[in-house]
Amino acid sequence: MSLYDESLRLQEYYPFVTFYYYKEWQDFSMEMHEHDSVEIMYVMCGSCKIELEGETTQLKKGQFIIIDANVPHKLHVQSEKRCRMANVEFAFRPGATNYLTFKRVVEETPSLLQMISHYQPYLLFLDSNDIYACLKSVILELDKKGTSSDFMVQLLLSQLMIRISELANRNDHAPEQSLYNKKAVDFIHQNYDRDIRVKDIADAVHLHPGYLHRVFKETMGCSINDYLVMHRMKKAKELIAQTDIRITDIPYYIGVSSQQYFSTIFRKYTGQTPMEFRKEQQRLHLQSDDFINN
Known part of the structure; x- marks a missing residue:
């Protein structure tokens, strides 16, 4: 089920982890694939490339990507480089539960509602120092052999999504937006004399074109094309x-x-x-x- 499926906002579903890992990759190229789970890939050190939606996006240390369910993608790590990653994949189950439902989390978190109201096949972010801690807490809880609490996993997963939505949507996270905008403006100033498009600028700052467009317009007051x-x-x-x-x-x-x-x-x-x-x-x-x- 897509993270943007309207059913998640109207009916009782709760998230559950389908797969996770801490892993270091080198000289690795994954086959193009897709799955029913939403995937979060966080680069702890090194760098990698993610191919999806006909584009290739580079992730560096401190960056992470959220790939929606059923979006074909491929991971590639060059032979001369290493990439250590943390990964969590999660899906949604319907039905009555004692767990905190995703619908309830969305109702209590305006930033999460805003983030999932506009479909994006993937979202790319620069960490704000607490996303990795939240992601690590989820993985450590899952890694407790025989003693992992499903209820605790639900709470930690909800906390992770709330923190990500705040990073994506709050208007006062100026350091991240300023960084992306500065890189975009610098690229424009250095390359205005050749044929460039929004996709070229987005590739240069390692963001999805749609997300960069929104961040740029919110803080600069005009679109990238207008600038x-x-x-x-x-x-x-x-x-x-x-x-x-x-x-x-x-x-x-x-x-x-x-x-x-x-x-x-x-x-x-x-x-x-x-x-x-x-x-x-x-x-x-x-x-x-x-x-x-x-």
């Missing part, structure tokens, strides 16, 4: 005003392949055509020279 266009127009204005580069060549200096598109967007952002803007800048420059000479 990219604004930065390109800023650079175009500088080139038009400060150089003799032909107007028809300007788009290629800022990563825009269409002259018509460039002219349309430039006018939208400045209220002038590129040629009108250059003539105005030349006029202002002459007036400034006249003022200085007089």
